[in-house]
Amino acid sequence: MPKGFLPAVAIVALAAAALVWFRPAPSATVVDVTVPALSAEARRGAAAFAAHCAACHGANAAGSESGPPLIHPIYEPSHHADGAFHVAVRSGVRAHHWGFGNMPAQPHVSDAEVADIVAYVREVQRANGIR
Template identity: 60%
Template sequence: MNKKSVRTVNFAERIKAKLPALLVLAVVVGGAWVMINEATKTSGPEAKVAVKVPAFSAVGQQGAIAYAANCAACHGANGSGGDGGPPLVHKIYNPGHHADGAFFLALQRGVSQHHWRFGNMPPQPQVSAGDTKAIIAYVRELQTANGIGYQPHRMQ
């Protein structure tokens, strides 16, 4: 056997030996891409959800008014999602993943884009602490009415 054919055989054997690992890597990368792509869609029906509207508590009713004035332009009517922001009636925003404090901080400081491709959310200084509490109650009541409850967050 000449040197060229020995190199070809060695190369083929090395590829053959690494093929299972390469296939596993391709499946993992492909699966991760699909999961990330599904979680970050911002256009079409995936970025908007149908929302069942419950009878609200007194605080929830106040939150509905504050939400309509400050949030609905981006996040859609009843937290269903809009062209400028994601749906808040979504499992990503369950209290185990986004606690009430996350909503307070989002309104006070703004939020860097992280789950969706809508861009960064600017701070909303015009929203008072009382209105923030009412908005959170409103969103949580909407979530509950739509089957979204506390789910422990697991780092992936």
């Protein structure tokens, strides 16, 4: 083993541990949201969102101390297609944009409710300039 190898490995391991232990804590990322007049599907989605999603993602998907806002450019359709929302609800999703932690699967939300929730989120996104 080359001289200095073990100290180098120890430094890399400590740096990796520091990144995990000292990563930024989730912050309350709450955005201002304008809710437009909604289609019938989106109105059903708003009710389903309030029942199943708002506890983490905030009222009107504006975010909270527990979860990120969905009315945010990160979730625009070209980056997170509608199917990504379906997969997140069915299978959960590993945290990759925010420091809130992984989203667990939500098996109690029906496929029809997920479709309505996506319609709701998309209509509210469009009303807030996210296309």
